[in-house]
Amino acid sequence: MTDKTTGGDVRLTGISKTYGSFTAVHPLDLTIPQGSFFALLGASGCGKTTTLRMIAGLEDPSSGTVFLGDRDVTDLPPYKRPVNTVFQSYALFPHMDISENIAFGLRRRGIKSVKKQVDDMLELVQLGDKARHKPHQLSGGQQQRVAVARALINHPQVLLLDEPLGALDLKLRRQMQLELKRIQTEVGITFVHVTHDQEEAMTMADQVAVMNGGRVEQLGAPADLYENPRTTFVANFLGTSNLIEAEVVETGSEVVVTAGGGRLRVPGDRCTDAVRQGGKLLVGVRPEKISLTHADDAGAIADGRNQVTGRIADSSFIGVSTQYVVNSPAGAELQVYEQNIERDARLRPGAEVVLHWNPAHTFGLDATQDIDAGVETVEDAS
Amino acid sequence: MTTTLTKEAAPGPVEEPVLRKPPTRKRLVPYWLLLPGILWLLVFFALPLVYQASTSVQTGSLEEGFQVTWHFQTYVDAFTEYWPQLLRSLLYAGTATALCLLLGYPLAYLIAFKAGRWRNLLLVLVIAPFFTSFLIRTLAWKTILADDSLVVDALNALHVLDVTSWLGWTEGERVLATPMAVVCGLTYNFLPFMILPLYTSLERIDGRLHEAAQDLYASPATTFRKVTFPLSMPGVVSGTLLTFIPASGDYVNAELLGSTDTKMIGNVIQSQFLRVLDYPTAAALSFILMAIVLLMVTVYIRKAGTEDLV
Numbered sequence: 001m002t003d004k005t006t007g008g009d010v011r012l013t014g015i016s017k018t019y020g021s022f023t024a025v026h027p028l029d030l031t032i033p034q035g036s037f038f039a040l041l042g043a044s045g046c047g048k049t050t051t052l053r054m055i056a057g058l059e060d061p062s063s064g065t066v067f068l069g070d071r072d073v074t075d076l077p078p079y080k081r082p083v084n085t086v087f088q089s090y091a092l093f094p095h096m097d098i099s100e101n102i103a104f105g106l107r108r109r110g111i112k113s114v115k116k117q118v119d120d121m122l123e124l125v126q127l128g129d130k131a132r133h134k135p136h137q138l139s140g141g142q143q144q145r146v147a148v149a150r151a152l153i154n155h156p157q158v159l160l161l162d163e164p165l166g167a168l169d170l171k172l173r174r175q176m177q178l179e180l181k182r183i184q185t186e187v188g189i190t191f192v193h194v195t196h197d198q199e200e201a202m203t204m205a206d207q208v209a210v211m212n213g214g215r216v217e218q219l220g221a222p223a224d225l226y227e228n229p230r231t232t233f234v235a236n237f238l239g240t241s242n243l244i245e246a247e248v249v250e251t252g253s254e255v256v257v258t259a260g261g262g263r264l265r266v267p268g269d270r271c272t273d274a275v276r277q278g279g280k281l282l283v284g285v286r287p288e289k290i291s292l293t294h295a296d297d298a299g300a301i302a303d304g305r306n307q308v309t310g311r312i313a314d315s316s317f318i319g320v321s322t323q324y325v326v327n328s329p330a331g332a333e334l335q336v337y338e339q340n341i342e343r344d345a346r347l348r349p350g351a352e353v354v355l356h357w358n359p360a361h362t363f364g365l366d367a368t369q370d371i372d373a374g375v376e377t378v379e380d381a382s
Numbered sequence: 383m384t385t386t387l388t389k390e391a392a393p394g395p396v397e398e399p400v401l402r403k404p405p406t407r408k409r410l411v412p413y414w415l416l417l418p419g420i421l422w423l424l425v426f427f428a429l430p431l432v433y434q435a436s437t438s439v440q441t442g443s444l445e446e447g448f449q450v451t452w453h454f455q456t457y458v459d460a461f462t463e464y465w466p467q468l469l470r471s472l473l474y475a476g477t478a479t480a481l482c483l484l485l486g487y488p489l490a491y492l493i494a495f496k497a498g499r500w501r502n503l504l505l506v507l508v509i510a511p512f513f514t515s516f517l518i519r520t521l522a523w524k525t526i527l528a529d530d531s532l533v534v535d536a537l538n539a540l541h542v543l544d545v546t547s548w549l550g551w552t553e554g555e556r557v558l559a560t561p562m563a564v565v566c567g568l569t570y571n572f573l574p575f576m577i578l579p580l581y582t583s584l585e586r587i588d589g590r591l592h593e594a595a596q597d598l599y600a601s602p603a604t605t606f607r608k609v610t611f612p613l614s615m616p617g618v619v620s621g622t623l624l625t626f627i628p629a630s631g632d633y634v635n636a637e638l639l640g641s642t643d644t645k646m647i648g649n650v651i652q653s654q655f656l657r658v659l660d661y662p663t664a665a666a667l668s669f670i671l672m673a674i675v676l677l678m679v680t681v682y683i684r685k686a687g688t689e690d691l692v
Contacts, residue, residue, distance in 0.1 A: 058593050078596040091594035095612050104608075105598035150598065 008069020009034050010055060010158055010190065015064030017050050024050045026214045027064060032158075032192060032207075034069075037184050039193045039205035043237070043374075047214040048194045052160050055192065057081045068157055079108075084151035085160040089167070090143045092135040098122070098146055099131040105154040121149040124183065141172045148180070152187060161193045165200065177204050198238050202226070210234050212374070226286075230272050232365055235284050237374035242290070244283045244308075244331040245367065251275050255364060257283055260330030264306045264362065271364030280367035287335035289361040292324060294344060295352035305356040310334065312351050322347075326355060438665035448661065460666045464650050468671065471647040472678075474561065475630035478568035482576040482625045483618065485569070490580035490617070491610075495589075508577050516571065520638050523567050527557045527639065534558075559641035567635035575624040583617025584610070619686045627675055647671055 010032040017025040025047040032038045040048040053059035055066060057078035066074045073081050084105065092101050102121055103114040122128045125145035135143055144164060151159055164180070165173045181204050184191045195201050201208045202222040209219045210233070218225055218234045229235035232243060246257035246264060253268045255275050264283055268275070275281060285306075293301055301307065310328030317340075324336040324347070336355060338347075347353065438456060442448035461468070493504045511519055526533055534557050537543050546552040551562040587610060595605040611618075633648030640646075647667060654664035 056597060058597070077601075078593070079599045079601055083597075085594070085597045087590055087594055089588070089590060091588065091590040093591060093594070093609060104595070104600075108599040108604060154598070 008067075008071070008157070010192070011065075011067040012051070012055070013065045013067070015051070015054060015061045015066060017047070017054060017059060018062045023214055025054070025061075028216060030209065030216065030219075032190060034190055035188050036206045037181065037191045037193065037204055039195060039201035039208045040211055041195055041198060041201040041208050041237075042211035043196055046211040048196075048211045049162055051211070052085075052162055052192060052194045055158065056083055056085045056160050058085075082157040083160060084154050084156040084158075085162060086144075086147045086151050086164045088163045090135075090147040090164075092143060092146055092150070094135055097132050097134055098127065098138070101135065101146055102150045102153055104150060109154075117153055121153045124152070124186075125149045140168050141176060144168065144176060145179075148183065152183070152189070155187075156189065158190045158192060161191060163194055163196070165195075165197075173200070180204060202238070210237060212237075228270065228363060229284070229365070231373070232282065232369045232371055233374035235363075235365065235374070236372070240287050240335050241284045242287060242331065242334045243365070243371050244285075244334075245371070246281050246283045246330075248275050248277055248279050248281050251277055254359075255281070257281055257364075259283060260308065260328060262308055262330060264308070264330075265359040266362045266364045267360060270362065272366050275364065282365040282367045282369070282371060284363045284365055285357055285361055287323070288321075288337040290334075290336045290355050290357045292326075292336050292338055292344075292347060293354045293356065294346045295354055296346075298354045301354060301356050304359070306359050306362060308334070308355045310353055310355060312347060312349050312353055314349055315347065326353060328355065434665045434668060437661050438669055440662050444659050453662070456662045456666045457670065460663045461670055464647065464667060467645050467647045467650050468667075468674070470644070471630050471671070472674070474565055474568060474636075474644075474646060475626050475632075477565050478572060478629050479576075479622050479626040481565070481569040482573050483622060486573055486576035486580055486621065487618075490577050490584055493577075493581055494584035494587075505581070508574050508581075511574065517634065517638075520567055520571065520634055523563070523570065523639055524558065527563050527566065529556060529558065558639065559644070561640075561644050563639040564636050564644050564646070567639045568629045568632060571632075571635065572625040572629050575628075576621040579620040579624060580614065580617040583614045583620075587613045615686060619683065622682075623679060627679070630675055631671060 010030075012028055012030040014027045014029060015025065016023065016027040028051065030051075040051060042048045050059055054061045057073070057076060057080075061074065064074075065072055068082065073083075093104065096104070099118050099122070103118050106114045106117060118131070119128070122131055125148060127142060127145055127149070130138060130142065130146075135146065138146065144167075147164065148161075161180070165176050168176060177200055180191070180193075193201070193205060202225075205222060207219065208222055208225055210217045210225065212233045218230050220228075225234060226238055229238065229241065232241075235241035235243065244259045244264070246259035248255060248257050249263070250256035251268070255266045255268050255271055257264050257266065266281070266283055271281065295309065298307075308328050308330045310326040310330075312324055313327045313333070314325040316323050319340070321337045321339050322343070324338065326334045326336055328334055334355065436450055437448070439450055439452050439454060440448040441451045441453045441456075489508075493501055493508075497504050525531065528534065534543075534555070537557065538555055543552050543555060543557070546562055547554060551565075552560045557563050557566075591609055591613070592605055595609045596602070600608060630646075631648050633646060633652050636644050636646040636649050637652075651664050651667050651671075654660050654667065658664075
C-alpha cells in the first residue's frame with residue numbers, strides 16, 4: 001500500500017474460483033486499463049462480485065494470478081493491497097463518526113495529521129457539515145458518499161465498487177451515477193464497478209465486461225456492446241433485441257436469409273460465426289431501429305430496406321416513444337419503439353403493419369445458442 | 383374511570399370529529415399489561431426494601447422486640463467491623479469477573495464467528511450447567527479441588543501452587559479452603575452470564591465490517607482492537623455487570639469452598655440474619671453493599687459510555 005507503483009493496469013490471468021463442486025468464476029483473463037472506469041455487468045450469481053473480491057483480496061482465487069501493474073498481489077492479504085472497496089451495504093463503522101470513518105485507512109497507515117485530507121474529502125463528496133454525525137444519522141445516499149470518501153482518501157491504485165448504488169432509489173441512483181463519474185474523472189483512479197444494472201454500466205463505464213455463468217461473454221465499450229452483441233445473452237441483457245430465426249440462402253459480404261417467408265439482408269461482417277449456405281442464423285435488430293408503416297402504405301417504403309410483415313398485438317404509450325409488440329410470421333412478439341413525432345392513428349392493436357429497417361442495423365448470431373438467454377435475468381434484476 | 387377519561391380527551395378540533403374519537407380502551411391496554419409486573423415488584427421488591435430499610439435503623443433484641451429508633455450508628459459500626467469482608471467480596475467478585483471475561487470472550491467470539499453449524503450445540507453446552515442445581519455444581523468443585531484430586535496433584539507437580547501460595551492465593555499444597563478455591567467457584571458459576579451477553583453482541587456485528595476494516599489496511603489484530611472489540615462493548619458491559627453484581631453478594635461459594643479467612647460479605651449478612659439474629663446489622667450491611675455496588679456500576683457505565691453504541 002505504501003510503495004506506490006506508479007501506473008499499471010489490473011491484470012487477471014487464468015483466475016478462477018470454485019466452491020466445492022460449484023465454479024463461481026471460470027478461468028478468466030482480463031486486463032483493466034489504468035485510469036479507466038470499468039464495469040463488470042451481469043445478473044446475480046454470474047461471478048462478478050467474486051471477481052471483484054479476488055482483486056480486493058477478500059477471496060482467495062482457486063487458480064490464477066492477480067497483477068496490479070507489474071506486481072503479483074495474489075498472495076497479499078487485503079490490508080496489504082493498494083486497493084480499496086466501496087461495499088454494497090457501505091459497511092460504515094457504526095461506532096465512529098463520519099470523519100473517523102473516512103480517516104480510518106489513513107490512520108492505519110500511521111498517518112497522524114489527517115484533518116486536512118479528511119476535510120478535502122468531505123468537500124469532494126459534499127458532506128462538510130456532517131463530519132461529526134454517526135453513520136445511522138445519514139440518509140442512504142449520504143452513507144454511500146461516505147463509503148466512497150472512506151475508500152478514495154487512501155488514493156488506491158484501484159477503487160472497487162460492489163453494487164454501490166443498489167440500495168438507493170432510482171432518482172438518487174441516477175444522481176450518484178453522475179457524481180461517481182465526476183469523481184472518477186477528477187481523481188483519475190481506476191474504478192472497477194460491479195453492477196447488474198445495464199443502464200448504470202452503460203452510462204458510467206468506458207469499458208464493460210458482460211459476465212454470465214462465471215465467464216466473460218463479451219468485453220467492449222458500451223456502444224460497441226450494444227450495437228454489436230456477439231451472443232444472444234449480450235443481445236438480450238443489454239437493452240432489448242428482436243431475434244429472428246432464419247435460414248441462410250446467400251453468403252458473402254452481404255448475407256441473405258429467409259425468415260417467415262420474407263428475405264432479410266445482414267452485413268457479412270456483422271455475423272458472428274462462419275455462415276454456411278443452408279445453415280441457420282439468428283438475425284437481430286434493436287427495437288428503436290425499426291420503423292413501423294401501416295400495411296396500406298407498404299408501397300411507399302424505400303427499396304433496399306429489410307421488411308417483415310405483422311400485426312400489432314399491443315401498444316403502450318410512454319411519452320417520448322410508443323412501444324409496440326408485433327406478431328409476425330418471422331417471429332412472435334417483436335418489439336418496436338417509435339418516437340412520438342408524427343403518430344399514425346391507424347397503428348392500433350390489430351392493425352396490419354410492415355416493419356422495416358436499414359439492413360446495416362442488422363446483426364447475425366450463432367443459431368445454436370439459447371435464443372432467450374439473458375431475457376429473464378433482466379426482468380429479475382429490475 | 384372510562385367516562386372521565388372520555389370527557390377529558392373529547393375536546394379536539396371540531397373539523398374531524400370522526401377521527402378524534404378517543405380510543406380510551408386502547409390507550410389503557412399497555413398499563414393493564416404492566417400491572418402484574420408492577421404489583422409483583424411492589425410486593426416482592428419495594429415493600430421488602432422499605433422493610434429492610436426500617437429494620438436497619440431499629441434497635442432492640444429478639445426477646446424485647448425491635449423499635450425504630452433512627453439509630454444510624456448501626457451503619458458506622460457494621461462498616462467498621464466488617465469492612466475487610468466487604469473489601470474481600472469486591473476483590474473476589476472483581477477477580478472472578480475479570481477471569482470470566484478472559485475465558486468467556488474467546489469462547490463467545492468462537493461461537494459467534496467460527497462455529498458454523500456447531501453454533502447452537504455450543505450455546506446449549508454453555509447453558510447446560512443450569513440443568514443442575516447451583517449448590518450441587520458448587521459442591522462438585524469440592525471434589526475437583528480436594529487435596530488428592532487430579533487437578534491439585536497436577537498443579538502441585540507443575541509447581542503452580544508454589545507460585546500461588548507465595549502470592550497468598552493458596553496455602554501450601556492445598557487449594558480447597560483458600561481464596562483461589564472461592565474465586566474458581568465464582569468464576570465457574572457466573573461464566574455463562576458473561577458468555578451469553580458477549581455472544582449476543584458479537585453475533586450482531588456485521589461480518590462485512592471486518593472485511594471493510596481489512597480493506598482499509600487494518601491487520602486482523604487491529605481490526606479486533608478498532609472494530610470488533612468496540613462494537614462488542616455493550617456485551618462486555620452487560621456481561622461484567624451480570625457477573626460482578628451477583629458475585630459480590632454471593633455466599634455459597636465462600637461457604638462451601640472457602641474457610642473462615644475467605645468469608646465474603648454475603649456470609650456475614652447470612653450469619654447475622656440467621657445465626658446471630660442481629661437484624662439491624664444484617665440489614666445495614668445489605669444496604670452498604672447495595673450502595674457500593676450501585677456507585678461502582680454507575681461510574682463504570684459512565685466510563686464505558688455504552689449509550690453511544692447502537
